[in-house]
Amino acid sequence: MTDAWQPAPWLQTRLKVAEQAAAELADEHFGADVWLVGALAENLAHQQSDVDLFVVTPDDRGPAPELRSRLTCGIRIDVRAVTKTTVHDWRTLLEAFTVSRDDIEMFRTVRARLSNLTLLRTARPLARASDQAEILAPEQRATYQRWALADRCEAAASLTEDLLGLAQAGLYPHADLVWDQLARVVAQAETVAAGAPLLGEKWLPSLLSSRDDAARFTPVPALPEPRWVSAAAHSPFFASVQARLANALLSLWPADVEPEPLDEAGLGSFGWLPQRYSDGWFLRRGDARVPLSTSRMRAWRDAAARRART
Structure with a gap:
């Protein structure tokens, strides 16, 4: 004990x-x-x-x-x-x-x-x-969580757009810096989804600790080493970002539905990220938006999780 x-x-x-x-x-x-x-x-x-x-x-x-x-x-x-x-x-x-x-x-x-x-x-x-x-009130705290998580997903999408452009341009040292920023934003999204307020990045190690009074927070490993040369075309390592953000969102908008088969048609490639607004789910990549049903979002998340394990 x-x-x-x-x-x-x-x-x-x-x-x-x-x-x-x-x-x-x-x-x-x-x-x-x-x-x-x-x-x-x-x-x-x-x-x-x-x-x-x-x-x-x-x-x-x-x-x-x-x-x-x-x-x-x-x-x-x-x-x-x-x-x-x-x-x-x-x-x-x-x-x-x-x-x-x-x-x-x-x-x-x-x-x-x-x-x-x-x-x-x-x-x-x-x-x-x-x-x-x-x-x-508890309802207001729950609404705060949704606003804060949506904000972190917007921040992740903005960083990913930069990441995509930098990788395509061969500016790999620049991409490394943005990747580090993205790693912290993803961790912030996970702590917000777990119930923490959106505090400064310096407090992430505490919020992600397994200390008894913070047991609801699960330690998150660092994002894997990226391979920028192949990033624009195919990058399984980016799937960890996709799956982790999807899991954070689904924890605040849970749904007991079976995943519906989804023809990804490139929607799982580098740059696509999930978001949830009051009118439903969608994937985004730059200015492109693709609405999805909850069951198809779950299927997309499951596919991202499988890619992340490869």
Whole structure:
């Protein structure tokens, strides 16, 4: 039996400092809630980590004040004030996952606000003046997952488009750099699908660890060494990206249907990636889009998984 996980001393120190700073801010701003946000709110910190706090002010107090960072016990406290109306507007974006292939304006809005939504997703109340029972309802947390995963799939598609062009042009050192970026985006997609917020890349090893308090995250091996000379025509190694993104998406949109035979006609080749919008599944490669039923998406995923094992 393993020992129960114990937080590192620098994590414990920062959590105590956060509580102290939150109490001071609550006294300074009557009627405001104070939240711990970001990686520290997810029990992630290193020995130089700052503490990030939100001061949520009542609307009848006017615009949110400009607050300065402060030092407490030698630790930097970054403070940001927002009004309750602003928080309400962010919550509204998490009411439903609404993006279609013909209308992605809402998706653009959410992607522009995703860093704020991530802070909202991580928020932990430290000082509370209101009677808000919970910061996000379970349904809103689930919607956040879908927005964040869709965002990572869009990022993967953009990187893959660069990867395809670089490989075709013979710019292999450039492609190596983009491949490394793609590996991290795929890992982020998997952690989001497993329930984690979309935190900075530096926290991926923690989110992918097998530590007792993070058992829901499965360690993911590095992507295999690419072979760029043959990449544009045939690249089984890219199938690992295809299968892993498809698995992440299917974990949030599960369906008990049998895979339907699919004539891939090149849809499994280098560059094709899956995506799921509110109006269904599709594959994309650059500007090309191919809608698929759920059963055919499962068949495409199964084929990618087989290629990845070769």
